[in-house]
Amino acid sequence: MSEPHPFLELIRRRASVEAFDTRPVDEQTIRALVEDAARTPSSFNIQHWRFVAVRNEDDKEKLCRAAFGQEQVRAAGVTFIVLGDVEGLDKLPRINREAVNQGALPAAKAAAWERLATEAYADPKAARDEALRSASLASMTLMLAAEARGLASGALSGFDPQRVRTDFDIEPRFLPVMLIAVGYPAKLNHRQQPRLKIDEILSFDRSRF
Numbered sequence: 001m002s003e004p005h006p007f008l009e010l011i012r013r014r015a016s017v018e019a020f021d022t023r024p025v026d027e028q029t030i031r032a033l034v035e036d037a038a039r040t041p042s043s044f045n046i047q048h049w050r051f052v053a054v055r056n057e058d059d060k061e062k063l064c065r066a067a068f069g070q071e072q073v074r075a076a077g078v079t080f081i082v083l084g085d086v087e088g089l090d091k092l093p094r095i096n097r098e099a100v101n102q103g104a105l106p107a108a109k110a111a112a113w114e115r116l117a118t119e120a121y122a123d124p125k126a127a128r129d130e131a132l133r134s135a136s137l138a139s140m141t142l143m144l145a146a147e148a149r150g151l152a153s154g155a156l157s158g159f160d161p162q163r164v165r166t167d168f169d170i171e172p173r174f175l176p177v178m179l180i181a182v183g184y185p186a187k188l189n190h191r192q193q194p195r196l197k198i199d200e201i202l203s204f205d206r207s208r209f
Contacts, residue, residue: 010147015193017152018072019186024055025077029149033182036145040138044117045095048088048134051142052081052168059168066163067179072154077183081164082139083174084131089121128175135177142180152185 030053042048054063055078063081064073073079085091092114099105105113121127143153161176170176203209 007144010144013192014144014147015152015190016154017181017185017190018070018154020072020075020077020152020181020183021186022075023077023184025151025183029151030055030078033142033145033149037138037142040134040141042134042137043120043130044092044113045099046085046088046092046117046130046134047095048085048131049138050083050085050135050174052083052170054079054081054168062167063159063164063179066167067156067159070156070158072181073156073179075183075186076154076181077151078181080142080180080182081168081170082135082142082177082180083170084128084135084177085173086124086127086131086175087173088131088134089117089127092117131175132177135175139178139180142182146182150184151182152190154181155179156181 034051034053037049037051038047040049054060054073060074060076060079063079064070067073096105096110096114100107100110121130139155143155146153156179159176159179164170164176165172
């Protein structure tokens with residue numbers, strides 16, 4: 001049997017962290033994390049995700065209040081506001097043109113994608129659901145990328161989305177999906193919480209839950 005890929009160990013050791021030390025996360029690292037997250041797959045390659053990197057103390061204080069006082073928002077080197085673009089479809093023609101020009105996508109398939117995506121996301125609920133899905137997938141990629149770079153992270157779903165919109169000038173087309181606090185952990189022995197047994201979460205061929 002071949003040696004397991006190091007990525008598997010990274011998945012098994014990653015744990016949500018609430019206590020961070022005061023070291024900042026530099027802009028180059030922030031850009032690298034988002035570049036990694038942008039490798040996430042998305043429906044028709046629309047890439048619905050957007051990220052606001054909150055770094056300065058005043059803005060972190062605002063975001064902490066919007067997150068009901070969760071201290072890790074203030075303490076982390078950077079907290080990302082992860083957004084989903086409910087109108088992401090309008091960028092698909094430009095994305096496809098670049099893909100066709102690079103030889104990554106046949107022109108006929110690009111045209112089919114645009115037709116199918118327009119039909120699928122004419123329904124606002126479907127567009128919203130897809131923005132949530134894509135932004136959530138990208139969020140997990142970002143957290144694993146942080147772990148691989150020696151950083152810790154913690155995802156937060158408890159926040160006031162309307163207050164986040166107002167405080168950070170977020171356009172209506174963007175849906176605040178989650179916050180991700182990223183930084184250097186205050187202690188190194190953080191542990192992953194227990195998980196349900198595999199037989200409780202896996203069923204073959206038909207649902208048995």
